[in-house]
Amino acid sequence: xxxxLWATAAMMGIAVHxxxxxxxxxxxxxxxxxxxxxxxxxxxxxxTVKPLAGVSAEKIxxxxxxxxxxxxxxxxxxxxxxxxxxxxxRLIAAFFAAQTAEQ
Amino acid sequence: xxxxxxxxRRRWIGTGLAxxxxxxxxxxxxxxxxxxxxxxxxxxxxxxxxxxxYLRMWGGNIDVTLVDRNAQFVSCPISNLVLGGYKQMxxxxxxxxxxxxxxxxxxxxxxxxxxxxxxxxxxxDGRKLPYDRVIVSPGIDFMIDxxxxxxxxxxxxxxxxxxxxxxxxxxxxxxxxxxxxxGVYALTIPKAPYRCPPGPYERACMVASYFKQYKPKSKVLxxxxxxxxxxxKALFEKAFADHYKGxxxxxxxxxxxxxxxxxxxxxxxxxxxxxxVINVVPPQRAGDIARTAGLLNINNHWAGVSWxxxxxxxxxxxxxxxxxxxPAPAMPKSGHMANQQAKVAAAAVIQLLKxxxxxxxxxxxxxxxxxxxARDVIHVASVHQYNATEKTFKTVPGSGGLSLAxxxxxxxxxxxxxxxxWADMLAT
Numbered sequence: 001x002x003x004x005l006w007a008t009a010a011m012m013g014i015a016v017h018x019x020x021x022x023x024x025x026x027x028x029x030x031x032x033x034x035x036x037x038x039x040x041x042x043x044x045x046x047x048t049v050k051p052l053a054g055v056s057a058e059k060i061x062x063x064x065x066x067x068x069x070x071x072x073x074x075x076x077x078x079x080x081x082x083x084x085x086x087x088x089x090r091l092i093a094a095f096f097a098a099q100t101a102e103q
Numbered sequence: 104x105x106x107x108x109x110x111x112r113r114r115w116i117g118t119g120l121a122x123x124x125x126x127x128x129x130x131x132x133x134x135x136x137x138x139x140x141x142x143x144x145x146x147x148x149x150x151x152x153x154x155x156x157y158l159r160m161w162g163g164n165i166d167v168t169l170v171d172r173n174a175q176f177v178s179c180p181i182s183n184l185v186l187g188g189y190k191q192m193x194x195x196x197x198x199x200x201x202x203x204x205x206x207x208x209x210x211x212x213x214x215x216x217x218x219x220x221x222x223x224x225x226x227x228d229g230r231k232l233p234y235d236r237v238i239v240s241p242g243i244d245f246m247i248d249x250x251x252x253x254x255x256x257x258x259x260x261x262x263x264x265x266x267x268x269x270x271x272x273x274x275x276x277x278x279x280x281x282x283x284x285x286g287v288y289a290l291t292i293p294k295a296p297y298r299c300p301p302g303p304y305e306r307a308c309m310v311a312s313y314f315k316q317y318k319p320k321s322k323v324l325x326x327x328x329x330x331x332x333x334x335x336k337a338l339f340e341k342a343f344a345d346h347y348k349g350x351x352x353x354x355x356x357x358x359x360x361x362x363x364x365x366x367x368x369x370x371x372x373x374x375x376x377x378x379x380v381i382n383v384v385p386p387q388r389a390g391d392i393a394r395t396a397g398l399l400n401i402n403n404h405w406a407g408v409s410w411x412x413x414x415x416x417x418x419x420x421x422x423x424x425x426x427x428x429x430p431a432p433a434m435p436k437s438g439h440m441a442n443q444q445a446k447v448a449a450a451a452v453i454q455l456l457k458x459x460x461x462x463x464x465x466x467x468x469x470x471x472x473x474x475x476x477a478r479d480v481i482h483v484a485s486v487h488q489y490n491a492t493e494k495t496f497k498t499v500p501g502s503g504g505l506s507l508a509x510x511x512x513x514x515x516x517x518x519x520x521x522x523x524x525w526a527d528m529l530a531t
Binding site for chain 2: 026029034040045046048079080082083
């Protein structure tokens with residue numbers, strides 16, 4: 001199915017456009033993997049987990065890298081952070097930074 | 104759509120009348136251009152509800168209908184705390200009003216068939232729901248015939264599974280409350296794979312915690328069909344030893360073969376065990392509707408899927424989520440996993456409806472928290488990246504893992520997780 005869609009897209013000469021469309025959603029899709037604990041679009045419920053919506057990308061990237069390196073001790077985030085590439089973390093951080101902090 | 108759903112939620116809260124609020128926002132789905140398609144979601148649990156919510160949030164003008172037999176969502180995660188007496192049924196029950204306010208059309212009904220030729224979902228009351236794509240998230244059903252004597256209504260009323268949260272959760276709690284001090288509660292665990300691998304051991308801890316405080320002469324007998332504890336083994340063994348010594352007795356390789364109502368007996372391979380309360384978690388396969396729809400192409404038990412889209416490898420146009428799927432390596436049958444699969448499916452379905460290529464690098468995460476006391480919790484976590492060569496998700500080496508030890512920080516995190524995932528799936 002995917003292959004045929006790609007082939008169709010290429011034949012129609014819209015492969016470049018399509019690739020851009022996909023990239024536009026990648027940060028959104030990756031950030032959605034965080035929502036189970038951090039809330040939909042980073043709007044966390046309760047005061048146990050830090051909300052991510054509206055936090056600067058630099059802050060989020062730094063925090064995740066500190067979990068990765070162990071500089072910031074954690075119960076679980078050190079294990080989850082290691083599952084994402086640097087590029088994926090950059091995309092996730094950019095998505096949350098672009099959300100409004102207000103829920 | 105984020106602004107839309109935020110607005111709709113406010114309006115819904117403002118009026119306090121879901122019916123009033125849901126009407127204008129169903130209309131909203133068709134504003135600003137034609138619908139990109141009709142998606143019917145079968146099953147309103149962790150997978151289906153999440154899919155419906157994210158289809159509306161990400162899909163713009165898309166018609167989404169969610170069908171479930173229940174009036175409300177009742178969560179399996181946290182339901183063991185109801186058995187322990189630490190939570191009430193109302194704490195694990197969430198309505199579908201939030202989802203409806205986002206424009207999801209909800210139908211409370213039994214689905215009897217999915218017709219991939221006619222592209223329609225059929226309901227028990229005769230209604231037919233046409234679809235462009237259908238998402239099936241049916242959870243599990245039980246293979247009752249594998250436990251001799253369990254086929255009668257009397258046996259099923261006595262030997263509760265309580266492995267689908269709802270009336271059976273409350274009923275098992277009543278059985279535990281009625282049990283005299285000095286009684287025995289036996290929990291039988293089927294051979295893997297089954298829904299929620301650490302769930303039975305958490306349940307043993309919660310029941311033992313209740314006994315320890317209120318019925319200290321009572322026992323918890325864990326009859327495990329598996330050769331060892333199937334998840335968080337060392338952490339559960341430590342909890343059994345530290346908190347429930349003399350209360351929990353764990354027996355591996357004790358597969359349940361049959362039950363007897365008259366004598367309240369669990370029949371195992373080598374011996375019979377009498378107990379006051381026998382909690383039978385029967386062997387499992389994908390939910391009935393997945394079988395009826397011809398989706399169970401793995402061992403006749405589970406639904407194979409293409410992992411980039413969650414589309415069935417048996418029936419085109421049908422996507423399958425959650426416990427019903429034959430998992431990628433190291434993917435547990437958990438609510439968290441179903442929620443993550445639903446997001447991959449929602450993104451893919453929207454792009455397929457638009458004729459766009461789907462995301463070729465999806466990621467999924469799993470986190471399972473288990474309570475070993477009313478406050479102390481342990482976790483297992485994993486991160487799964489799509490592997491294009493092997494066409495499946497693989498865990499990332501060096502990522503994921505377990506709690507070092509049970510702790511109260513994760514006790515708070517587990518309850519926060521529940522609040523956040525329920526809100527994420529049900530748009531509360």
